[in-house]
Amino acid sequence: MQQDSSHAVLITGSTSGIGLAIAHCFARAGHHVMLHGLATPEEGRALCEAFSGYAGKVGFSSANIAEEQGCVQLAADTREAIGNPSVLINNAGIQFTAPAHEFPTDKWHQILAINLSAGFFLSRELLPAMRAGNWGRIINIASVHGLVASENKAAYCAAKHGLVGLTKVLALENADAGITANAICPGWVETPLIQPQIESIAREQQIDIESARAQLVGAKQPLARATGPEAIAELALYLCGSFAGTITGAALPVDGGWSAQ
Ligand SMILES: NC(=O)c1ccc[n+]([C@@H]2O[C@H](COP(=O)([O-])OP(=O)(O)OC[C@H]3O[C@@H](n4cnc5c(N)ncnc54)[C@H](O)[C@@H]3O)[C@@H](O)[C@H]2O)c1
Incomplete structure (x- = not known):
């Protein structure tokens, strides 16, 4: 079992918010982290510099994961910078609100591509190596909107419900290879x-x-x-630890009771 060793961890959308907090949390715990998000090369360098005090390796990619090719690129950039990831955290996401009858086509496609399809493409890219190593963790940062709906969020709710469904399938298909897949479903996060x-x-x-x-x-x-982004990060780290080995296919709310109503 490899759960207590250092892992190569890819965190999508880690230039900001929850992803950045997750990256710091995993780096602090001694893991190698691949940072990713929409940023200039200078911003990427500055970000890596901010991680230089940690013991593990750090890399950065600005691949646009709204496209399948960007996901393939991100997987390749990650392998080059920190090696084959055994932990994939699909965190990148965007939001746009409007009633369904006025929802712009481009926003629909963009939200589905980044919040849902990228998680599938990256899982497909990285699972073969995880399966070969007989250990892996996929953590999808979904949302309470993967469990319940709100008005004006047709694309976001569709994507996040889809991500929860994808998580369950990945959990079932990869249980034989020591790989767990879980979704974290935050309510409001700062x-x-x-x-x-x-x-x-x-x-x-x-x-x-x-x-x-x-x-x-x-x-x-x-x-x-x-919720503070650090709380989501600590839960993601817990899901990679030895006590979480049988948690799989779960959609875990961190939502101040929102989805309990
Ligand atoms: N903030 C909340 O209240 C909240 C609640 C529930 C779920 N979430 C989810 O948590 C995740 C992170 O949200 P956040 O609040 O930290 O967001 P954020 O806006 O702070 O960060 C989003 C990250 O995604 C990256 N990104 C966006 N589009 C991209 C693209 N096309 N290609 C590459 N990278 C791209 C950005 O560069 C950034 O790094 C999202 O999936 C979001 O849906 C957030």
């Missing part, structure tokens, strides 16, 4: 992704940003506090 939604409430209701944030979170979560 990151740049939710900022436009906060600003839109502030604008529409002419209230300050803090009141708008409290309103956004409180409207859905009985426990009306946004």
Whole structure:
């Protein structure tokens, strides 16, 4: 069993928010991390520099995973920088809100491509080596919107429900090879992704940003506090540890009770 050794860990969308917190958490625990996201080469270099104090290797790729070819490129960049990943964290995601009857076609395709299809393409790329090594962890950062719906999020909910379904299939297909696949389903997390939604409430209701944030979170979560990205990171790390060896095919809410209603 390899669960307590250093792993090569690919975290998509790790230039910001939850992905960045996950990358720091895994690097701090001694793993090699592949950073990834939409950033210039200079920004990529600066990001790697910020990880230079950790013991493990670090790499960066700016492959656009909205395209299948970008996913293939990211897998290749990762192998070159840190070796074959035994941990894949599909985290990159985008959001756009509008009622279904007004939802723009390009936004629909973009959200499905980044939030769902990239997770499939990357899993398909990386699973053969994980299977050969008889150990692997796939962690999909889904959302509470992989479990329940909200208005104005047709593409996001479709993608995240799809990601939860994909997670279950990967868990079943790879249990024979010591590989687990799980989805983490956060409610509101303090990151740049939710900022436009906060600003839109502030604008529409002419209230300050803090009141708008409290309103956004409180409207859905009985426990009306946004989760810190570090909490999601610690759960991802736990899922790679020795106590989590039989957790597979799960969709784990971290949502202040949102999905319990
Ligand atoms: N913030 C929340 O409240 C929340 C709640 C539930 C789920 N999530 C999910 O968590 C994940 C991370 O969200 P976040 O809030 O940290 O977002 P974020 O906006 O802070 O970061 C998104 C990351 O994805 C990358 N990215 C976006 N499009 C890309 C593309 N085409 N190719 C390559 N990289 C791309 C960005 O560069 C960035 O690194 C997403 O899947 C999101 O749906 C977030």
